[in-house]
Amino acid sequence: MLYNPSNKSTPNIVIILMDDMGWGDLGVFGQPSKETPNLDTMAAQGMLFPNFYTANPLCSPSRASLLTGRLPVRNGFYTTNAHARNAYTPQEIVGGISKDEILLPQVLKKKGYVNKIIGKWHLGHRAHHLPLEHGFDEWFGAPNCHFGPYNSSDRPNVPVYNNSQMVGRYYEEFGIDKKTGESNLTQIYLEEGLDFIFHQNMAQRPFFLYWAADATHAPVYASKRFLGKSQRGRYGDAVMELDYSVGQMLAWLRALGIDKDTFVFFTSDNGAAVMSGPKQSGSNGPFLCGKETTFEGGMREPAIAWWPGHIPAGTVSQQLGTVMDLFSTSLSLAGLSVPDDRLIDGLDLSPVLHNNTLINRPIFYYRGNEMMAVRVGPYKAHYWTWSNSWEEFNQGINFCPGQEVAGVTTHTQQEHTMQPLIFHLGRDPGEKYPISAGTKEYQDVLSRITAVVEKHKKGLVPGVPQLNMCDMAVMNWAPPGCEKLGKCLKAPKSQPWKCDWPH
């Protein structure tokens, strides 16, 4: 179609990753308030992916998968402490990203890319887990979520790093007012991004920018200029500021004359956290449930690819894609191969981007190391269902508010391996009407899906689980740089325990 090979054989790569933003939060994906004009314009100038998935409905494993091109069960971002539980990297986690994994920036270095991460890392916060140890040249952001404030004796506030040194902590030097929702963090991340782009362009070096702002993760925040501006409350304010930031970055690329040399991809790490209520969470559009679950609301993500002159404008791709494809696709665009010594789940989407072709591939939905569901074509088979436990649900924690579907959004872990629940996501995107097991359609689909699952399970070598052990001693008490700031805290004695993952 429109493939005009660039002069540059190494296009810049910008991956814009949102935190807990839902498929239904963008105007172009059906948000009624239509408050994302910049993202909607990005879609009009690029390619929209309505069938794009994360690799896990929770931050850390999703991000590990994006950067390694591999399912969490392979890269170790899971737990074996209990069956089918999502694990992540809170401050007490002992583990993180393994040195055995190969991350996208590490491979990009082979072609001279300068790599920066801005925002949330979430692949472990101990020294050997940090971004500069895993291929990134620069970092501005934090290793964990912006929960807090903490009292510094039971638990430290999360540090903010500039490269390898902490420059302050959330709720201290980097304020987040939980009452008003005000914080300048997104503005800081934006400025960092614009600066980085400017300097790499001046130096004529190809760059990879991984822009991972987290304003849409609870506690959601926005800067003063955006607070109270949305019809949707504070969450919408955060979305408006992020939308503005994306618009600024794209305009910047255009102003610098490198828009045709820069591949930009926008997506989110997991579905909207609908359990947090409407002021603190987004929308998963027509999809069932949200974050933490393997229903579509937890796993289907907004996604837009943008690369003027290369990706045909205003197109919609029905390709089933995943965050892991960003690994393989970025390497392909940079003229690099994926590592050949391990199984890579990511697909090279460049034929899709250039010619809107369709590549047949399944989507696997994992919770911990359990394959909960699989999608083949328009059909999705659930082998296990679970929203959350009765104990939690009865305390008012609801992962599917207003969306209970009998026998589907279950509060006990339900095994369906002998007779999977099968949905047609084209005519039933909300996973409300299981196809009757007595029908020919069901039997035909099941035999096709069974073959896919058998192949997948046969080739599966689980990685060493990294998210089993916790210890208060490993928290961010005294990150590098704390001495200069006089912000070192004393760690308690090491007392490791098996982490408890409730979801």
Add this chain to the structure above:
Amino acid sequence: MLYNPSNKSTPNIVIILMDDMGWGDLGVFGQPSKETPNLDTMAAQGMLFPNFYTANPLCSPSRASLLTGRLPVRNGFYTTNAHARNAYTPQEIVGGISKDEILLPQVLKKKGYVNKIIGKWHLGHRAHHLPLEHGFDEWFGAPNCHFGPYNSSDRPNVPVYNNSQMVGRYYEEFGIDKKTGESNLTQIYLEEGLDFIFHQNMAQRPFFLYWAADATHAPVYASKRFLGKSQRGRYGDAVMELDYSVGQMLAWLRALGIDKDTFVFFTSDNGAAVMSGPKQSGSNGPFLCGKETTFEGGMREPAIAWWPGHIPAGTVSQQLGTVMDLFSTSLSLAGLSVPDDRLIDGLDLSPVLHNNTLINRPIFYYRGNEMMAVRVGPYKAHYWTWSNSWEEFNQGINFCPGQEVAGVTTHTQQEHTMQPLIFHLGRDPGEKYPISAGTKEYQDVLSRITAVVEKHKKGLVPGVPQLNMCDMAVMNWAPPGCEKLGKCLKAPKSQPWKCDWPH
């Protein structure tokens, strides 16, 4: 902004009205399958209205309101047989549109417009109720829904008219294969539309085309070329054919060079009939319930205005609009005034179309002659809630499948007049989280809404209810023209009864 007054002081007017199509059925409104490229392009070239409403969640009252600019409770399209029930015009209805009402085409005639309706009329099928008796110059279509087939002794099949004469009946001359879903009706309606536009343009007469196809009303149908093409099943096939038809009509206007002289508005008569299941019904996106209910899923409609050179391209209007505004707006664009001898609920949206201004106005949600709810700004107050009766619900008829919200989607008629259920539709478009009555927000909103409701109720003079009486004798046994075709049937003796309206 972009207002270039046309050479023609009387722009052509095309109102494209869908039947039971939901807000969430268009790509531009978030349908995951993104199978409406023509409508999405229409939006990109025109103005999108995410906050556009019908006047009643059922066909006949909605259509009566569109053509009269008045709420059903004023124009008589309601029943007093039971409290808060939706009524319509099945074949046994005695009533229909009153000669006391003034319809849009009647006023447009004053400026020389030629008026045609194509498709479903649904304002009564007895001789004095038909379109040519109420301002239309031409008609191709049917007076009732395409239910059937009937055996001609208990009930006749619904006639298809060409102007004042029947030319056949559904399931007889105008086939609908309920097994395969095949019917050519949309193609016939499209050809009728293109022909009409061509001839009026040749004759240099301003025209009003009311294109009211019904392929998305159960039993849904599509022509052979579209059957099996959608990811969404048969319903999606119908949507794809309608989307194609809209694209053809807009291309035709452009080919004839009259796109800049033609105001086109696309919307639907009520929300998707989600009770019919996913193969026979559409999507209401993030909204609660559907057709028959006064939740957003029943009342919020997809809406796009298109008028190149007049309406700024690619805009989104946050204006609260209703189908009744099409009456007032069309007259305004034609340089005509609305009737001054009666209350008109429709608003002139031309300032919105030209300058994207916002006009403050409430939305009233009626079921029968009961004001169930009202929207003021982003807030909606429910004075009565009801989805459907326990009797029906227990038989498996569910107006809110997979969407039960405790205390909201009730199966008894619940009165909340002393303490309305209030939702913020910006942060909670799905009407899942009533605002606590103890909050300041609730009290502030309630006092604003109460003033609006009191004013509305004070000025309300209900029309004579037209939908109370039924009689098998009035059905389409022997429509005009049946003699020539040899298709007259014998009517039974008149035995009127008070119609039973279950919803």
